Amino acid sequence: MKISIGCFLLTLVLHTTGLMAQSGRTYQNPLPVEFGDPYVLHVAGDKYYMYGTGGIAKNGFAAYSSTDLVHWKDEGQVYYAANEHGWSDSTAAWNGAYWAPEVYAYKGRFYMFYSAQWKDNPTKELENFRIGVAVADRPTGPFTDISNRPVFDPGYPVIDANVLFDKNGKIYLYYSRCCYKHPVESEVAAWAKQKGWFDTVEESWVYGVELKPDFSGVIGEPVLLLRPPVKMDDKHAEWESRSVTSKEVNRRWTEGSVAFKKGDTYYMMYSANYFGGKNYAVGYATSKSPLGPFVKGANNPVLQKNVEKGGTVTGTGHNSITYSPDGKEMLCVYHARTSATGDQRVVFIDRMKILKDGKLVVEGPTTTPQAVPGSK
Template identity: 65%
Template sequence: MKYLISNIVFMLLFSSMSIAQTYKNPLDISFGDPYILKTSSGKYYMYGTGGVKNGFLVYSSSDLKEWKAEGTAYSNEQKNAWGEHSFWAPEVYEKDNKFYMFYSAQWKVNPTNELEKFNIGVAVSDSPTGPFIDVSGEPIFDPGYPIIDANVFWDNGKVYLYYSRCCYKNPVKSEIADWAKWKGIFEEVEESWVYVVELKKDFSGVIGKPILLLQPPTQMNTDEWESRSVTSKEVGRRWTEGSVIFKKNDIYYMMYSANNFDGQNYAIGYATSSSPLGPFKKSVHNPILQKEGLVTGTGHNSITYDVANEKMLCVYHGRTEKTGHDRMVFIDEMEVLEDGRLIIHGPSHAE
């Protein structure tokens, strides 16, 4: 009996450890905004911000643990390139035996010399390793303000593009903005917001007008974690960005990141809706991933699945004392509990 109990305790401890330390975090890949595509063949390809000028690198893996550098997947040194610099947040989707990369960059068309003239484009390739070539010489659409962080979602025969309006020139009235001005910290507080718009099925443009889905709270004591970049006197901006959506048990889950991507308070929350077009309600359990122990700056995640397609995995970037200011890739298990709550078993750290 004693032997049986010892075995049970060991199994429970091993199970707990296997959840917390599924992958040796951080991976030896310095990416911001990491995105992992699991292809129809079962092989994995990772893309992210950084590592090459004016483009994107790609890594491949068969098990999510050992990764091979495959070189540059996208470069703006091509005839259709519309981006000038600031190439960020690539996501790649497999469709009809082709691969489509959605990404953000500074648009060359900038007659008023805006500091942030960011937009979203799409490039196509016959291979997940590229080369990806822009489908046209311009972004998908121009909403009249800078946008980043594309996420594409198919639902009931329609295609939706989720994106974030940049903070740039978007000062917003709120209690936190009034507080920051009263304290003499910041004259104004700019914000970024998450929108959705329907995409044409060939990705050549959009259908209808964008719908606002998520933005920072207007009250001081609501979702306090989303205002820490301001309350810590770091910067006069509040972000709602890096959205990624999935559907589970007829509920649409939108994960998003808040606070400064370049700071320690970057963190992940989520909101739910009965429709991909919202309205979305933020979880009372937010944030579901934030700095802990030696790991800080945890955010801008994507979602993939393990080799057996049984476990949902959260792919995100973070920093450690050892890696310094470089953003590194982390992978941890995530799951939807029976009560509908979304949790991430992280940040785990194996250094």
């Protein structure tokens, strides 16, 4: 009975949100889309398409479409693991771990980068994630893997693919090396061990590498770009270590990266802390090169829970970036939870800006009515 009531309340909340959005030139978070790791593709002259983790999809990914970023149409499941070139294992942990799809329009076709459990697993690793690529003629699929194996095998589990098509013609893949079996020495780890909380602290790190033009593999060796701070007096250590310092789990994350270029500066947004907890938050770093070195923003985190300020939102993270229909407003698309939605991840869209001094600012999380993107 509790489950039924909870589902009813969540549906009511999301339905009410949709009705409020339709009542005028305003919308209100969260949007009526229930999944994590939202990625938005804007097809010029057409629509916006949103992809994410979970939701209605089983062993694959679903999509939604919109013309205004407020009203979203369910397009159903667009990728199935059991396609003719499928390389993943749907019976592995987390039901195959079909996570974080991102779709890019490239040379007249649509390419989906995603992570999943690789079926080639002779040592029976619990986390055997790799990154794959599937292709379709339409943004609503059906997507078929371009190969019967992942893009590449770095020798450790990887998730959260993000791709940058640079103006110099090169293509770069960014990803997160998982925490799994990756204990790292740091002052935070030493502190946690001294308190008797955790013997080790595992970490995930963001890497970048050049992609082959046909996405069949990588060029050169991956480069480490972002990782949690080693020193406790690092100004980023406090917010990036909350999963450990709150005694939540013995892991520190750097994941969910999204890269873009503004002027002559490369920006990389990333998420830190446990994705299933309240402390999930977003920061950013900048560089003059697509493969770094990246310097973290002084005003991090730029997106985090607001419950300490009287709000209802927690678990803000794994964002993507898009622009309003008129192209004038930059928008941050991310998942979060509210006191009403409970553990269910739902989608938020808030405005973001790059200030004159180069600082990145996200105007969220919000749950009050605001102008529809592009209508200001």
